[in-house]
Amino acid sequence: MSSYQLPIIDLRELDNPETRDDFYKKLRFIAREIGFFYLVGHNITPEERETLLATTKRFFALPKVEKEKIAMSHSRHFRGYTASTQESTRNQPDYREQIDIGEELPALELTKQDPIWFNLHGPNQWPEALPELKTQALEWQSKTRDISVKLIKAFLVALELPENSFDTIIAEPAQHLLKLIHYPAREDNNEGEQGVGAHKDAGILTLLWQDNIGGLQVETDNGWIDVEPMENAFVVNIGEVFELATNGYLRANVHQVVRKQNSVSRYSIAYFITPSVFADEVPLLPLPAYLAQQALGPDSDPLNPLFTNLGKNVIKGRLRSHLDVTRQFYPEEYEQIIKNSNIL
Numbered sequence: 288m289s290s291y292q293l294p295i296i297d298l299r300e301l302d303n304p305e306t307r308d309d310f311y312k313k314l315r316f317i318a319r320e321i322g323f324f325y326l327v328g329h330n331i332t333p334e335e336r337e338t339l340l341a342t343t344k345r346f347f348a349l350p351k352v353e354k355e356k357i358a359m360s361h362s363r364h365f366r367g368y369t370a371s372t373q374e375s376t377r378n379q380p381d382y383r384e385q386i387d388i389g390e391e392l393p394a395l396e397l398t399k400q401d402p403i404w405f406n407l408h409g410p411n412q413w414p415e416a417l418p419e420l421k422t423q424a425l426e427w428q429s430k431t432r433d434i435s436v437k438l439i440k441a442f443l444v445a446l447e448l449p450e451n452s453f454d455t456i457i458a459e460p461a462q463h464l465l466k467l468i469h470y471p472a473r474e475d476n477n478e479g480e481q482g483v484g485a486h487k488d489a490g491i492l493t494l495l496w497q498d499n500i501g502g503l504q505v506e507t508d509n510g511w512i513d514v515e516p517m518e519n520a521f522v523v524n525i526g527e528v529f530e531l532a533t534n535g536y537l538r539a540n541v542h543q544v545v546r547k548q549n550s551v552s553r554y555s556i557a558y559f560i561t562p563s564v565f566a567d568e569v570p571l572l573p574l575p576a577y578l579a580q581q582a583l584g585p586d587s588d589p590l591n592p593l594f595t596n597l598g599k600n601v602i603k604g605r606l607r608s609h610l611d612v613t614r615q616f617y618p619e620e621y622e623q624i625i626k627n628s629n630i631l
Contacts, residue, residue, distance in 0.1 A: 291325065292512045293505070295520070298434070299328035301441055311445040318442060318525060319581065322538035323505050323514065326494070326521040329434050331427075333519055336496055336556070339423045339467075343554060346417055347384060347469040357412035359387060363616040364394065364409030365605045371471060374608050376484030378628065382473070382546055383482050388424050388465040403617070404598030407462065407564050407605070428465045431558040435463075435492050438523070439560070446533065447575050455566055456528070456597070457491070462561045464490075470502065470553040473546040482544030482553070489604045490526040490561035497522065500553040506541040514542075527585070528562055531569040531595065536582035562597040569595045603630040 294317050300306035317324050346354070351370075359367040366387055372380035394409040395401075413421045436457060440450040470482045482502055497503060503514040503522065514522055530539040544553075574582065606613045606620050607630065613621045623630055 291515055291517060293323050293325055293514060293522070294321065295325045295327060295517075296523070297328040298326060298330075298437070301437070311441065314441055315445040318445070318537045320538070321507075322540040323522065323524045323542070325517050326434075326438075326523045327517075327519065329521060331430055331434075335427070335430075336519075339427050339556060340498070340554060342417060342420050342423055343386075343467045343469070343556070346386065346414060346420060346467070347554075349414070349416055353414065353416050354384075357386070357414055359412075359609060360611045360615060362409070362412055362612070363406055364389065365407065365609060365612055366409065367412040369609065372479070373611060375610070376481070376486050376608070379481055379484050380479060381481060381483045382479045383468055383470045383544070385466050385468045388428065388467070390428075390461045390463060391425060392460055402564075402598055403620070404564050404602040406616075407598075407602060408460065424465055424467070427556070428463065428558065431465075431494050432461060432463055432560060434521075435494060435558070435560040438492060442529070442537070443572075446536070446572070446578060448572055452570070452572060453491075453532075456562045456570070457560065458563045458566070460563075462563050462601075464559040464561060466555075466557040466559070468555045468557060470544060470546055470555075472551045473548055475548070478546070480546055482546045485541050485543040487530075487539045487541055488524060488526040488559060489528070489601055490559045491528045492526060492560050493524045494558045495522040495524075495555060496557075497555040498553060500551060502544045502546060502550070502553055503555075504543050504545060506543075511543075526559070526561075527600070528569060528597065530585045532572050533574060534571060534579070534582040535584045536574060536578055561601055564598050564601075566597045569597055569600075599630075606630055 300310040354368050357367045359369050368386050371382050371384045374381045388411050392408050395405050397405055439453055443450050443452050497516050499516045504511045525537050525539045527539045529537045
């Protein structure tokens with residue numbers, strides 16, 4: 288028995304014909320009952336992780352003026368640097384700074400008739416002081432996407448569905464988000480405890496590599512539990528798109544990061560695989576009858592209601608979380624948020 292409170296999935300078991308069936312059974316149970324797990328056997332080496340982590344730390348150690356050269360407020364595509372407390376969750380500031388990196392793509396030439404979420408297709412911002420960050424981050428993004436696609440197909444097979452059932456949702460050009468994150472040390476009670484507030488991830492799957500400091504918590508039926516760091520393991524969780532597509536059979540759990548008093552800085556590398564901006568509605572997957580009977584319907588947050596339109600659901604979260612970008616580039620949506628606390 289593991290001493291960790293979350294189960295452990297070894298991706299190597301999927302490639303072994305002798306363990307594959309058992310792998311699918313474990314994946315289906317975890318997805319239904321917990322929604323979070325550790326992933327090992329993924330072939331990303333500790334050296335690759337330490338290289339990107341070291342560059343990430345060098346970026347956050349730069350002077351404020353250098354970091355703000357790539358501030359997200361310069362990007363209508365929601366890419367770049369966000370300082371601590373400039374992003375919010377449930378209308379409360381998050382005490383973390385981060386860089387948001389998407390697929391490196393040219394901006395689309397859009398008209399007012401085009402959907403607003405097509406703006407998520409666009410270029411990144413990169414720090415001139417650390418040119419190596421671009422290569423390292425895009426390599427990490429590519430490898431974690433391959434892992435995520437493999438897991439998505441495995442989930443579908445585990446649910447007795449064709450493994451290509453999500454191909455149009457994850458079609459090229461890739462839509463995903465890499466966040467390089469620093470939670471500053473909390474030195475006194477006057478600083479916020481909220482590293483990032485309680486939320487569900489809006490995408491399909493999340494792969495998180497955290498350092499050994501801790502602070503990540505998952506909400507369960509028995510209350511909040513700490514997700515202890517595990518060496519050389521990703522923490523994987525299911526996003527709302529998968530929850531919607533399975534009518535709630537797959538579970539997207541609420542989670543948060545807390546900053547304990549007298550803690551030290553915490554760093555993490557979070558990868559989110561999200562739907563193509565050109566996809567339409569969330570597909571309702573035809574689960575076998577015995578699985579469909581166990582689907583309880585998606586558990587939508589009343590403070591953050593879901594849209595079945597994939598693009599609208601993704602852009603909504605970005606508009607709400609980054610009000611400085613929304614105010615500058617999306618004034619109509621900004622007024623909606625200020626008036627209604629949400630996108631209509």
